[in-house]
Amino acid sequence: MSTLNVLRYSAVALGIAVGLKTDLGLKSEAARKSEQKAYSDKLQLIEQAKAEYAKLHAPKKEASSGSVAKFDLEDPNLDYAKVILGAVDSLKQ
Template structure:
């Protein structure tokens, strides 16, 4: 009879240990999954913010040089753009 009791309590202890181990691993996996979801949501928000910022701060389209009057005395004149626009107009 004592052998049966030893086996019974050994099985009970083994079941309790396996149950605790399984419970801890499932909780750990759920926590990791939760953290990954939060991280993915944050990345999604960051991408949305970047897209919105890019939309709001888009570079303004440069007016064509042919439409505006060319003032060679202007100190802010970009000669590179003037030359490139002249070459572009010659290609057409």
């Protein structure tokens, strides 16, 4: 009878130990997922803020008429079409 009680209580203790281990594992996994979700939410918020900042503080383009005054006819890489169109646009203004 005492051998049966030892086996019975050993099984109960083993069941409790396995249950605690499983419970701690599930809790730590849930905490890790919660931290990961909070981190991804922060990253998404940062990306959204960067997009808004880029939209509000977009670099202003210079007028093309300013580039017409700064051309060199001796330059072999000169874009003649751009120079001519810039001159025409400056005449329209």
